[in-house]
Amino acid sequence: GQNIDQPTEMTATEGAIVQINCTYQTSGFNGLFWYQQHAGEAPTFLSYNVLDGLEEKGRFSSFLSRSKGYSYLLLKELQMKDSASYLCAVTDSNYQLIWGAGTKLIIKP
Amino acid sequence: DAGITQSPRHKVTETGTPVTLRCHQTENHRYMYWYRQDPGHGLRLIHYSYGVKDTDKGEVSDGYSVSRSKTEDFLLTLESATSSQTSVYFCAISPTGTEGGNTIYFGEGSWLTVV
Numbered sequence: 359g360q361n362i363d364q365p366t367e368m369t370a371t372e373g374a375i376v377q378i379n380c381t382y383q384t385s386g387f388n389g390l391f392w393y394q395q396h397a398g399e400a401p402t403f404l405s406y407n408v409l410d411g412l413e414e415k416g417r418f419s420s421f422l423s424r425s426k427g428y429s430y431l432l433l434k435e436l437q438m439k440d441s442a443s444y445l446c447a448v449t450d451s452n453y454q455l456i457w458g459a460g461t462k463l464i465i466k467p
Numbered sequence: 468d469a470g471i472t473q474s475p476r477h478k479v480t481e482t483g484t485p486v487t488l489r490c491h492q493t494e495n496h497r498y499m500y501w502y503r504q505d506p507g508h509g510l511r512l513i514h515y516s517y518g519v520k521d522t523d524k525g526e527v528s529d530g531y532s533v534s535r536s537k538t539e540d541f542l543l544t545l546e547s548a549t550s551s552q553t554s555v556y557f558c559a560i561s562p563t564g565t566e567g568g569n570t571i572y573f574g575e576g577s578w579l580t581v582v
Contacts, residue, residue, distance in 0.1 A: 362509065389568050400557060400573035401510070408568060445509070449565045457509030 360384045362458035364446050369464045370436055378431045378444050378461045386451020392420050392431045393445040395460065401445055404431070433463075441465045470494050471574035473558050479580045486545040488577050490558030492538075498561040499541040500571065501525075501533065503554040510557065516541055517564070548581045555579075 362382045370376040382390070389408040393401040407413055407422035407429060419432040431444055446458040470493030480486050490499060500515040502525075512525030514533040522533050530552060532544045545552055558574040565571065 389565070391568075391570075398576075400575050402573070403570045406568040406570070447509075453565050454512070455510075455565055455571070457511070459507055459509045 360448075360450060360456045362446055362448060362456055364444075364458040364461045366459070367462045367464065369466060370433075372436055372438060372465055372467050374436050375432065375434050376436060376463065378433070378446075378463065380429045380431070380446035380458055382427050382429070382446070382448045382456070382458075384448050384450045384456055387424060388449040388451065388453055390420075390422055390429050390449070391445075391447045391455070392429075393447065395443045395445060397442070404444075436465050438465050438467070471558060471560055471572060473556075473574040473577045475577060476575065477578045479582060480548050482549060482581055483547050486548050486579065486581075488543045488556055488558075488579070490541045490543070490560075490574060492541075492560050494560060494562075494572075495538060496560040496562045497538075498564050498571075499535065500559040500561075501531075501541065501543045502557045502559060503527065503552075504557060504576075505554050513543065513556075545579075548579075550581050553579060553581045 364380050392404040395401040405420040412421045417434045422429045443460040443462045445460045447455045472491045474489045501513040502510040511527045516522045516535040534542045556577045559571045561571040
């Protein structure tokens, strides 16, 4: 079967750095997405990785290792507004999106 | 923001009644999707469409049907609602699917409670 694993919940302090991990086992791989979802709202796109390495976009960076079936989302200089769920999704060999259950990130002052 | 409108946004219905959720887009995107989101589960695909009158099943399609008679509208119907279909339903759109990293954009969600 296809599976994506993320921690259920993480807590971090305002101004700090947090890394959210995602491991996947899918039939084929055609890219990995990270989405942010605030409570009661729609998911919104954060990043896309298809090649190994780090993609940086402001305070957010996303890393991919295809050989290890592993990605992480790195959030720097955390702000209270970063409190949200972070969803990892992988595109399989049929270009279908397989979603993780999401990681709820709690930011404390 | 992508022009996606879902209606109704909130609905309470009784077991056994039919329910239709509507997704309307103004982006002229080819692909449209219906997902459900439940605690402890990732987003799960119910049905999707790749053009007018072209639809296909997702991983949790039992108990649901869809129709797309116009590019801009994608309807999700629960033929006979059950309590297990209490969920948040998200419509999503994409210009060309997810090939090449094309992003999918989500509507604001429809909260459905079946009592």
